[in-house]
Amino acid sequence: MKSTITTYEYSYITQQVNDLVSAYLSVNDRRMRDTVRATTLERITPLLPSEDPISQEFLRRLQPDRLSRDAAAKLLPTLEPLVVPFPELSIKQLSKLFRKVKKLKQPEWADLNLHELTYLGWNDGGSQKKYLVAPYQDRLIGIQGDLAPQVVKGVCAICQTIGNVSLFVSTTKKSGLGTYTRNGNYICRDSAQCNRQLTDPQALTEFLSIVRPKR
Ligand SMILES: [Zn+2]
Structure with a gap:
């Protein structure tokens, strides 16, 4: 497994997922929510290494309608093994x-x-x-x-x-x-x-x- 996601891309993915959760809370129409989710996936999928099981699992867990704030908070850190961290300096x-x-x-x-x-x-x-x-x-x-x-x-x-x-x-x-x-x-x-x-x-x-x- 190779880390390929940059820290700012990880911040972008986090922001997109949090925006999606907010949309779930405010949009009552199911089809509208599906559209918002499709847009989110369209934006973040290109940033994830497609063959990696971590990305696949992440995208799979993003599929259900009305992902809760708690579930999103648990889901996002699962991507961290794919993120190139800032170095710890002596x-x-x-x-x-x-x-x-x-x-x-x-x-x-x-x-x-x-x-x-x-x-x-x-x-x-x-x-x-x-x-x-x-x-x-x-x-x-x-x-x-x-x-x-x-x-x-x-x-x-x-x-x-x-x-x-x-x-x-x-x-x-x-x-x-x-x-x-x-x-x-x-x-x-x-x-x-x-x-x-x-x-x-x-x-x-x-x-x-x-x-x-x-x-
Ligand atoms: Zn600032």
Whole structure:
């Protein structure tokens, strides 16, 4: 068995299944529910390795009309063996990504589901900092910045979803000139939640191209 589903595809599948369950609760017409289910299956089936027994079982269990919220919550994690997880990084690997940070607060690995993470993000409440580790051009890069204590409702620059966001200000050096640029972006305060909403990595890549450290 080979893991082939990306974490953002897994978030997309989760979102689609949860939307389907919501539709079951609000649509009384059986044929309408069948149509909604067909659309959901059409969207998620291409993301699943077709020959794999895990995908086949997953799709089979999605067939019954009116799948409950509980059943969906039990069904979704059965796909995790097919999802390529975010790597668990050692203290040494993390400190290499944040060389200038003297006392780097470590992420709470035990609380994270690595199958849901397209990027890793955690807050240091004490110093009002946020740290991000994300894939960029086939390697992992570390981004640090100041996280404003205020929480507002707005669109997150990473997951493009409306939610509780805070201003994240990072500083990048302009190549050669020795001048610094401060970049402010509103992003989800809770990065675990952000990852669950991240179904397309394009905005993350654009965000990283602006905030990544320049040499
Ligand atoms: Zn977000």
